[in-house]
Amino acid sequence: MSAEPISTAVDTHDEGNVQCWCCDISDAPERMVQLGNHPEVHLCLRCAHFVHQRAWEVEDEGTRGAGAFARGRLRNLRAEVMRRGWHQSRLIGGGLRWLGKYLP
Ligand SMILES: [Zn+2]
Known part of the structure; x- marks a missing residue:
């Protein structure tokens, strides 16, 4: 192939x-x-x-390790930032979007 x-x-x-x-x-x-x-x-x-x-999320489901816990917390933080629209802020939006590329 x-x-x-x-x-x-x-x-x-x-x-x-x-x-x-x-x-x-x-x-x-x-x-x-x-x-x-x-x-x-x-x-x-x-x-x-x-x-x-999404692959990280699926892999972390049912996992109890410290890494999975930390990634879950970061996902929740990301969801809250997006819900509040901070990622579109002129002041901090660019930094948050850049940071989001490197977080799970
Ligand atoms: Zn596409």
Whole structure:
């Protein structure tokens, strides 16, 4: 099996861009993540980060370790920040969004 991504006419759109299978955003193929066994599936970086975070959540369910506990607390903190809209604040929003990329 080849590891090279396969793009079909259905996947390729304007200027050679491909479409995210999750949110339908269009971007250059090199800015997308392809699934290993299904290279026809493209995910934008935002959706790929979301899937990664969801994988952590699923893995942490039912786990009692200190790491799982800390990640759960950080997820709750993130949800509260987003509920209050602080991530869109002119003053601290940029810093919070940057920090959110590096937290579980
Ligand atoms: Zn997407």
